[in-house]
Amino acid sequence: MVVVMEKEMEMERRAYARVGLLGNPSDVYGGRAVSFAVAGLWATVRLRASDDLLVQPHPRHDLVAFPSLHALVERLDGGGYYGGVRLLLAICRVFHDHCKHSGIALEDKNFALSYDTNIPRQAGLSGSSAIVCAALSCLLDFYGVRDRIGVEVRPSLILNAEKELGIVAGLQDRVAQVYGGLVYMDFSQEHMDKLGHGVYTPLDVDLLPPLYLIYAENPSDSGKVHSSVRQRWLDGDEFVISSMKEVAHLAYDGHNALLQKNYAELARLMNRNFDLRRKMFGDDALGELNIKMVEVARSVGAASKFTGSGGAVVALCPDGDAQVELLKTACQEAGFVVEQIEVAPSALTKEELANLSSHQ
Known part of the structure; x- marks a missing residue:
């Protein structure tokens, strides 16, 4: 989304939260993904x-700055040690280095960056x-x-900026946020070797059924979930590789x-997606609260899985409105927030869409 401010050289850009459907x-292991961007949750x-x-x-x-030591600890408990400044610094460096290595000359001028976000922290969004x-x-x-x-290169730049900070992730999230809407992605090694990126196919958002976002007020730390599985995959663990x-x-x-x-x-x-994740990672890694969100949705017959690595769940009610009401009641009784998802455009x-079409 592009918002041009009044001054000639002042601008605001927006990127949305994403749900891994x-x-x-x-996506971290040369696979495939279907994901979409969520309207109403964004960073600017x-x-x-x-x-x-x-x-x-x-x-x-x-x-x-804090009014007391207790307030400092409360802030760390709720939001962790890191804000967004490090993210802005990292993408500035990655952008600079990419342009330098690609022979893209940048005009010698300076800027001020600031940010805001309403995306819940550590919610897997x-x-x-x-x-x-x-x-x-x-x-x-x-x-x-x-x-x-x-467009196809930009998700890799975003991921590289996060790798600078030790964030473990794949390309899926960044593709969904660069492209917006609903996207089918293929990260097979063949594509990565030949193109330097995956093959990303935008889809009509009207193909999606009504979906619901479930999250807890006190979510898990999504950064801890990949650890042991990644090493087992690198070590050639047959169960992890086949799963x-x-x-x-x-x-x-x-x-399809x-x-x-x-x-x-x-x-x-x-x-099935969630069940396989649970078998690979184990309950201790996924976290009791995250598993409970999935189980609450399933208790009324809804399909459910993590939106990312934990902290939030996406649910589908194949039986319609009556099942949706049961889902809302079950989530409320369990202390979870549940909202119908609006997909971002x-x-x-x-021009970018036309260029994509010409290459497909």
């Missing part, structure tokens, strides 16, 4: 021309990469190089189910 976490970054290059801390997310994505969009337009850095291949194929089957609007099949695939310009 199928295939996660196989503002850029204005400045004499000095400034990265401005957020008044709430980057606090360094990709809040960190939304900030990075919005910042990258600002940099592309401030330096006038949007046409020099392809991850099956998870990837669920996205392939889900793509969406095209046919076969929502009963989509529900089955969603449940495509984030690409007409």
